[in-house]
Amino acid sequence: MNTRAPAIEARQLIKTYGGHVTALDGIDLAVERGSVFGLLGPNGAGKSTTVKILTTLARPDSGTATVAGHDVLRHPDRVRRAIGVVAQGSGADPVATGRENLRLQGRLYGLKGAALEQRVDELLDRFTLTEAARRPVKGYSGGMRRRLDVALGLVHRPEVLFLDEPTTGLDPEARSAMWDEIGRLAAEEGLTILLTTHYLEEADRLAERVAVVDRGRIVVEGTPDALKGELRGDAVHVELREPLGDAGRTLLTGALRGVPGVHEVLADGHRVSVRADDGAAAVPALLAALERAGVKVATATVARPSLDDVYLRYAGRRYSETEALVGAR
Numbered sequence: 071m072n073t074r075a076p077a078i079e080a081r082q083l084i085k086t087y088g089g090h091v092t093a094l095d096g097i098d099l100a101v102e103r104g105s106v107f108g109l110l111g112p113n114g115a116g117k118s119t120t121v122k123i124l125t126t127l128a129r130p131d132s133g134t135a136t137v138a139g140h141d142v143l144r145h146p147d148r149v150r151r152a153i154g155v156v157a158q159g160s161g162a163d164p165v166a167t168g169r170e171n172l173r174l175q176g177r178l179y180g181l182k183g184a185a186l187e188q189r190v191d192e193l194l195d196r197f198t199l200t201e202a203a204r205r206p207v208k209g210y211s212g213g214m215r216r217r218l219d220v221a222l223g224l225v226h227r228p229e230v231l232f233l234d235e236p237t238t239g240l241d242p243e244a245r246s247a248m249w250d251e252i253g254r255l256a257a258e259e260g261l262t263i264l265l266t267t268h269y270l271e272e273a274d275r276l277a278e279r280v281a282v283v284d285r286g287r288i289v290v291e292g293t294p295d296a297l298k299g300e301l302r303g304d305a306v307h308v309e310l311r312e313p314l315g316d317a318g319r320t321l322l323t324g325a326l327r328g329v330p331g332v333h334e335v336l337a338d339g340h341r342v343s344v345r346a347d348d349g350a351a352a353v354p355a356l357l358a359a360l361e362r363a364g365v366k367v368a369t370a371t372v373a374r375p376s377l378d379d380v381y382l383r384y385a386g387r388r389y390s391e392t393e394a395l396v397g398a399r
C-alpha cells in the first residue's frame with residue numbers, strides 16, 4: 071500500500087437510480103491522510119450516495135475509488151476493515167447497554183478477552199459514557215446515542231472514519247460537544263475523517279477542506295478560509311419589501327453594478343446580495359441606487375463572507391433556498 075497516497079480518492083463517480091435519477095454526475099475527490107474533509111450540500115445533493123460507494127455499500131455505474139489504499143470495487147473486504155462508518159440512523163441495539171453494544175461490535179471485528187474489555191473501557195471513557203455504560207441505550211439522550219455511534223465506529227481502530235451528518239437532530243449543546251470530540255479525534259489520533267453535513271457552520275468549524283456538492287457534482291473545493299477569501303470584500307445583503315419580477319431584477323442588477331466598489335450583484339425574489347470592497351461604505355450609495363430604481367428596502371446588512379456566500383457564488387442560489395426547495399418537494 072502506498073502510504074503517501076490520499077486516504078480517499080475518487081475519480082468520476084457516476085450513479086443513477088432507476089435509470090433516470092442522477093445521484094452522482096462525475097464526483098472527483100482526494101482526501102489527505104489525517105485530515106478532516108467536509109462534503110457539504112443540501113438534502114439530495116449526492117453526499118450519502120458518495121459515502122455509500124466509498125464504504126462499499128453501493129456500486130457506482132462508472133468511475134473508480136480507493137479508500138486507505140484499497141480499491142472499493144476490487145477489494146471491498148479490505149476497505150471494510152480499514153474504515154469505520156457512522157451512518158445517519160443509529161446502529162446501536164436500543165435494548166442492549168452501551169457496554170454490550172461496544173462488546174458486540176468488538177467481537178464482530180475479532181477482538182476478545184482483555185483486549186476487548188480494555189478497548190471498550192477506553193471508548194466509554196473517551197466518549198464520557200462510563201457512567202451510562204450499564205444502562206440500556208433506549209434511555210440515552212440524543213447526544214449520548216450519537217457519541218455511542220461514533221464509539222462503535224471506532225472499536226477496531228479504523229484508519230478512515232465516515233461520519234454521515236454527525237450532528238443532525240442534536241440540540242445546540244450536544245452538537246457543540248460532538249464538534250469538540252470530532253476535532254479531538256482528528257488532532258490526537260491522526261484519523262482521516264470524511265464528514266457529510268448540511269450545516270455550513272459545521273463544515274467551517276471542523277473541516278480542513280470542504281467540497282460543495284450540488285446536484286451530484288462538486289461545484290467548488292478548498293479550505294473554508296480560501297473559499298471565503300476568494301470572495302473579495304464584504305457581502306451586503308438587502309431584503310426587499312416586495313419581490314422583484316424578472317425585468318426588475320435585470321434592471322436593478324445593471325444599476326447596482328454601476329455603484330463604485332461593487333463587484334458582484336445577485337438578485338433573487340426578495341433579496342439582493344452584493345460584494346463590495348468596503349461593505350459599510352457602499353451601503354449609502356446602494357440604498358440611493360435602489361431608491362432611484364423605485365425599490366423599497368426592508369433591511370440592509372453587511373457581513374464578512376461566509377460559506378453561505380461561497381455556496382451562493384458557486385451553486386448560483388442560496389443554501390437556505392435549496393433546503394426550502396427540497397422541503398417543498
Ligand SMILES: Nc1ncnc2c1ncn2[C@@H]1O[C@H](COP(=O)(O)OP(=O)(O)OP(=O)(O)O)[C@@H](O)[C@H]1O
Nearest residue numbers: 087091092093111112113114115116117118119120
Ligand atoms: N435508493 C434510491 N433510490 C432512488 N433514488 C435515490 C436513492 N438514494 C438516493 N436517491 C436520489 O439520489 C439523489 C442523491 O441522494 P443522496 O441521498 O445521495 O443525497 P444527500 O446529499 O446525501 O442527501 P441527504 O442529506 O438527504 O441524505 C437524490 O435525488 C435522491 O432522491
